[in-house]
Amino acid sequence: MSSGAEAAIALVALVVLGGNDTMNQRRIFIGDIHGHYDALIQLLDAIAPTQDDRVYFVGDLIDRGPKSAQVVEFIKNSNYHCILGNHEQMLLNVLEQPDLPYNFRQAWLYGGGQATLDSYGENGIPEDHYHWIKSLPIYLDLDDIWLVHAGVHPELPIVEQTTDHFCWIRDEFHYMKEPFFPKKLIITGHTITFTIPGVLPGKLARGEGWLDIDTGAYHHQSGWLTALDITNNQVYQVNTYHQQQRQLPLDEAVTQINPNKSIYRRMTRSF
Numbered sequence: 001m002s003s004g005a006e007a008a009i010a011l012v013a014l015v016v017l018g019g020n021d022t023m024n025q026r027r028i029f030i031g032d033i034h035g036h037y038d039a040l041i042q043l044l045d046a047i048a049p050t051q052d053d054r055v056y057f058v059g060d061l062i063d064r065g066p067k068s069a070q071v072v073e074f075i076k077n078s079n080y081h082c083i084l085g086n087h088e089q090m091l092l093n094v095l096e097q098p099d100l101p102y103n104f105r106q107a108w109l110y111g112g113g114q115a116t117l118d119s120y121g122e123n124g125i126p127e128d129h130y131h132w133i134k135s136l137p138i139y140l141d142l143d144d145i146w147l148v149h150a151g152v153h154p155e156l157p158i159v160e161q162t163t164d165h166f167c168w169i170r171d172e173f174h175y176m177k178e179p180f181f182p183k184k185l186i187i188t189g190h191t192i193t194f195t196i197p198g199v200l201p202g203k204l205a206r207g208e209g210w211l212d213i214d215t216g217a218y219h220h221q222s223g224w225l226t227a228l229d230i231t232n233n234q235v236y237q238v239n240t241y242h243q244q245q246r247q248l249p250l251d252e253a254v255t256q257i258n259p260n261k262s263i264y265r266r267m268t269r270s271f
């Protein structure tokens with residue numbers, strides 16, 4: 001084949017595929033892991049990311065589950081991307097603020113922090129892990145996708161929003177009537193999907209301009225850890241309780257939230 005013909009075919013392939021993704025390059029998003037290292041490894045075995053794929057974590061690598069230290073060590077040494085979750089934020093607050101009020105310290109320890117400390121053993125959290133966690137961005141703008149742990153405040157410009165908004169928000173975000181970004185999908189973790197009315201354990205949740213992939217890996221009512229291959233609209237899941245694993249199309253794995261239904265409207269706070 002002439003090089004001119006090859007170039008023409010390559011151009012057609014580019015036009016057909018469009019966007020950021022090519023068939024050889026997947027973008028994969030992984031929900032809150034919460035110390036479930038074994039499930040993470042099982043999930044990555046199922047996905048088998050190549051050097052060309054890009055893998056993103058939504059934060060909350062640590063706390064509650066048994067192997068937070070191993071999860072941090074693994075992701076820190078990979079070429080994957082990760083953003084800050086509220087559990088990493090709590091850990092940083094406890095480590096950095098010796099005068100942090102007692103109840104904040106306790107909130108972290110009882111909210112899963114004790115399991116993280118236990119996973120590090122008597123030597124504690126090594127400095128390189130602390131610096132790596134501290135370096136995590138609070139969001140990633142991937143052009144057509146905006147990755148953030150919890151969401152955004154629907155009524156504030158991005159520049160006025162804080163780490164607390166990005167890491168903690170729930171209802172105001174989930175019951176937005178219109179997408180925050182006209183041309184970006186916001187992908188989050190943080191709120192276990194089945195805590196949103198109408199969503200069953202294991203399902204992803206999708207609303208106006210957002211998609212929540214935290215299916216509650218640590219929670220006894222679910223146990224599902226989720227990865228989303230958004231390039232191919234495939235969902236991979238591993239269960240931390242019975243190690244079951246499954247793969248299904250996104251449309252079958254997601255529950256659509258309708259913010260105009262009364263069941264959702266009554267949960268929206270006024271602000």
Ligand SMILES: [Mn+2]
Pocket residue numbers: 032060085189190191214
């Ligand atoms: Mn979480």
